[in-house]
Amino acid sequence: MTRILHRTIGADLPRAVAGQGVYITDAGGRSFIDGSGGAAVSCLGHGHAEVLEAMRAQMDAIAYAHTSFFTTPALESLADRLVALTPPGLDYVYPVSGGSEAVEAALKMARQYFVEIGQPQRRHIIARRQSYHGNTIGALATGGNALRRAQFQPILPETHHVSPCYAYRDQQVGETPEAYAARLADELDAKIRDLGEDRVMAFVAEPVVGATLGAVGPVADYFRRIRAVCDRYGVLLILDEVMCGMGRTGSLFAFEQEGIVPDLVTIAKGLGGGYQPIGAVMLSDCIYRAFAEGSGLFQHGHTYIGHPVAAAAADKVVEIISRPGMMDHVRAMGDRLQAGLDAALGQSPHVGDIRGRGLFRGIELVADKDSKTPFDPALKIHARVKAEAMARGLLCYPAGGTIDGRRGDHVLLAPPYIVAPGEIDMIVERLRDAI
Numbered sequence: 182m183t184r185i186l187h188r189t190i191g192a193d194l195p196r197a198v199a200g201q202g203v204y205i206t207d208a209g210g211r212s213f214i215d216g217s218g219g220a221a222v223s224c225l226g227h228g229h230a231e232v233l234e235a236m237r238a239q240m241d242a243i244a245y246a247h248t249s250f251f252t253t254p255a256l257e258s259l260a261d262r263l264v265a266l267t268p269p270g271l272d273y274v275y276p277v278s279g280g281s282e283a284v285e286a287a288l289k290m291a292r293q294y295f296v297e298i299g300q301p302q303r304r305h306i307i308a309r310r311q312s313y314h315g316n317t318i319g320a321l322a323t324g325g326n327a328l329r330r331a332q333f334q335p336i337l338p339e340t341h342h343v344s345p346c347y348a349y350r351d352q353q354v355g356e357t358p359e360a361y362a363a364r365l366a367d368e369l370d371a372k373i374r375d376l377g378e379d380r381v382m383a384f385v386a387e388p389v390v391g392a393t394l395g396a397v398g399p400v401a402d403y404f405r406r407i408r409a410v411c412d413r414y415g416v417l418l419i420l421d422e423v424m425c426g427m428g429r430t431g432s433l434f435a436f437e438q439e440g441i442v443p444d445l446v447t448i449a450k451g452l453g454g455g456y457q458p459i460g461a462v463m464l465s466d467c468i469y470r471a472f473a474e475g476s477g478l479f480q481h482g483h484t485y486i487g488h489p490v491a492a493a494a495a496d497k498v499v500e501i502i503s504r505p506g507m508m509d510h511v512r513a514m515g516d517r518l519q520a521g522l523d524a525a526l527g528q529s530p531h532v533g534d535i536r537g538r539g540l541f542r543g544i545e546l547v548a549d550k551d552s553k554t555p556f557d558p559a560l561k562i563h564a565r566v567k568a569e570a571m572a573r574g575l576l577c578y579p580a581g582g583t584i585d586g587r588r589g590d591h592v593l594l595a596p597p598y599i600v601a602p603g604e605i606d607m608i609v610e611r612l613r614d615a616i
């Protein structure tokens with residue numbers, strides 16, 4: 182009997198004992214192709230020799246130094262590297278140990294920023310329905326997943342939600358992408374005015390929605406319009422790239438494809454590539470200066486932030502991701518994955534939509550393709566696809582059931598960037614058979 186409290190109590194899971202490249206092996210000798218990098222984490226696959234070497238060297242030198250006493254060359258190198266690779270406007274890095282911590286820190290940074298500049302009444306956070314921003318209480322309240330929030334009510338009262346940008350379901354017949362984007366921006370504008378023009382501190386969104394919708398990107402112009410609304414009212418734009426960032430969509434940040442720069446961006450998952458738990462918030466010079474010229478203190482912190490081994494791992498991961506040709510490969514393999522899925526599943530009466538960017542692809546499963554009618558949640562289609570895929574030696578990351586009152590089943594694919602063309606084809610074949 183296991184002494185582990187699993188999320189699904191009593192779950193009987195295989196034991197992972199080895200990982201190499203895009204494969205994981207269990208204690209029974211079964212091999213799985215890692216079609217989702219866990220939850221879009223293992224961007225360089227398993228057992229990457231250069232990352233292991235960087236970690237080993239750091240452990241030999243010094244494994245831990247508290248950030249209230251020391252910085253480390255690894256952490257400084259990581260911060261410099263991230264800033265150098267990021268579009269101008271995000272010039273500072275706050276290290277944390279994971280995605281929820283990054284979102285939590287970004288929210289507190291936004292809140293304290295307004296305190297520092299004499300606008301403490303700005304407390305409201307607006308995010309989008311059917312979103313996921315983490316499981317700590319602030320991040321959970323920000324996320325628009327009603328089911329996950331339900332048991333923890335009353336949750337932070339200053340969190341509010343508007344519609345996601347979800348063209349497959351919500352763009353009306355005959356409505357252009359521009360008109361759809363304008364309608365969503367108007368909704369945000371109205372929400373801000375409703376809460377009070379000087380009462381809202383931040384709008385939070387994932388550029389490409391991962392866990393809750395399955396790789397749903399924005400329509401053209403959506404984020405430019407959202408940025409304009411935020412600017413109109415002095416609201417900070419926080420983009421959560423915990424899942425879609427670090428090269429996953431074919432550029433280091435997904436927001437680079439939208440022609441905007443946020444005030445804060447959260448990253449994690451692919452930052453450590455699964456080798457170490459690590460995350461970060463990147464922030465604007467304006468926010469940094471408000472702290473530096475104000476109280477001189479960010480009222481936050483955790484024991485393991487800036488962990489030297491995590492920083493060394495992430496520094497190497499980011500260095501590898503940023504090598505010439507890497508993003509070209511992600512885009513090429515992503516195109517191959519999309520084409521393969523279109524060919525294998527495009528005609529299926531139960532595949533409503535196949536979408537995504539780079540090596541971040543999603544499939545929406547429906548009971549009826551023409552009417553887009555979702556499956557009955559009681560059928561647990563997403564969970565069955567996961568089990569069928571595992572039985573065929575494929576790891577994918579399905580989600581669904583009922584999220585925020587809406588039904589839907591999705592499968593997310595996010596293979597490591599080192600995936601080879603033949604392995605993309607293997608993922609497609611196994612997923613087709615599983616579905």
Ligand code: PMP
Nearest residue numbers: 279280281313314315421423424
């Ligand atoms: N934000 C997003 C967009 C995520 O996808 C996740 C994790 N699925 C988180 C935040 C939370 O990250 P973590 O699980 O590392 O706390």
